[in-house]
Amino acid sequence: MEVLDKIINVAHFFKSLLGPGYTLGITDLKRFVWYSEGNLKLGIKVNDPVKPGSIAHEALRSAQRQVRFISKELHGVPFMGVGVPVTDQMGRIVGSIVYSTETTIVDKIQEISSDLEERIISGTSEASELSAAAQQQAASTSEMVKNADEIKKELDIMREMLELINEVSVATHLLGLNAAIEAARAGQHGRSFSVVAGEIRKLAESTRNNVDKTSKNLDAVNKNIAGFLDNIKQISDVTDSQASAIQNVAGILQDLEESARQLRGLSSRIIN
Numbered sequence: 001m002e003v004l005d006k007i008i009n010v011a012h013f014f015k016s017l018l019g020p021g022y023t024l025g026i027t028d029l030k031r032f033v034w035y036s037e038g039n040l041k042l043g044i045k046v047n048d049p050v051k052p053g054s055i056a057h058e059a060l061r062s063a064q065r066q067v068r069f070i071s072k073e074l075h076g077v078p079f080m081g082v083g084v085p086v087t088d089q090m091g092r093i094v095g096s097i098v099y100s101t102e103t104t105i106v107d108k109i110q111e112i113s114s115d116l117e118e119r120i121i122s123g124t125s126e127a128s129e130l131s132a133a134a135q136q137q138a139a140s141t142s143e144m145v146k147n148a149d150e151i152k153k154e155l156d157i158m159r160e161m162l163e164l165i166n167e168v169s170v171a172t173h174l175l176g177l178n179a180a181i182e183a184a185r186a187g188q189h190g191r192s193f194s195v196v197a198g199e200i201r202k203l204a205e206s207t208r209n210n211v212d213k214t215s216k217n218l219d220a221v222n223k224n225i226a227g228f229l230d231n232i233k234q235i236s237d238v239t240d241s242q243a244s245a246i247q248n249v250a251g252i253l254q255d256l257e258e259s260a261r262q263l264r265g266l267s268s269r270i271i272n
Helices: 002-018 055-062 104-271
Strands: 022-027 032-036 066-070 079-087 093-102
Touching: 002 022, 002 032, 002 079, 002 093, 022 055, 055 066, 055 079, 055 093
Parallel strands: none
Antiparallel strands: 022 032, 022 093, 066 079, 079 093
16 A cells, blocks of 8 residues: 555645645555645545545546546536546556546536537528629629620610701701792692602601601610619628628638637646
8 A cells, every 4th residue: 555655645735736626535456545636626535435436436447547427406506527547556446546626617608609610600601602692693693794885885875876867857858848839830730740849858857856856765765774783793792892792701600610619629628
C-alpha cells in the first residue's frame, strides 16, 4: 500500500490545484481511503465501499482509464466522472483515483452550439432558396427588358410607316387639288372629274387625320414603354444586387455553421 500512501500524502495539493469545481477520491481495491468533496455533492465518505458498476470499480476491473457522463436526473446537475487505476512497482493494481466535475457550462455550450448550428443550417437553406428565386427573378426581368426593347423597335417601324403614309396622303391631297383646278378649267366637260378629285382630297384628308391620331397614340405608347423600360432596368439592377447580397449572406451562414460545429467539437474535447 506504499504507493497509495504516497498519493494520499499529496492528494490535498492536487485538490487545491483542481479547485472547488472538482471532487477527488482515492480507493484501494475495496473502499475509499481518501475523499475530498467539491461543489458537486455525491454523498461519498471515507471507508465507503467501491460500488459495483461505479467509475472506480470499472477502473479497477478493466485496468484502464474510465470516463462517464452522468445526466442531471441523478444528482440534479450533469457531471463527468473519470477514474484511473493505480499500480505498484510490480505493475499490480492496488487502487484507483477518481474525480468528478460538473459539466453544466459545457453542456450548455454544446446545447447552444447545436441549436445555433441547426438554425444556421435552416437559414442557409432559406438563403439558398432566396438566392435561387432572386436569380430567377433577375433572369425574368432581363427577358422583360429584352421584350420591351423589341416592342419599342416595332413601334419605331410603325412610326416610319405612318410617316410614309402621311407623305403619300399629302401628295394625294395635292394631286386632288390640282385635278380640281384642271376640272374647273375644263368647265362642263370636267364636272364629273371634279367630283372624283373632291373624293380623292377627302380620302387624303381623312387618311392624314387618322395618321395624326395614330401617331399621337404611338407617341403615348412609346413614352409609356420608355418609362416601363427605365423602371424594369432599375428593378433589374436592384434584383441583381439582392441576388449578390443573398449569396454573400449564404456564404457567411456557411462559415458560421462551420464555426458552430467546431465550437461543439471543442466543448466535447474539453470534457474528454
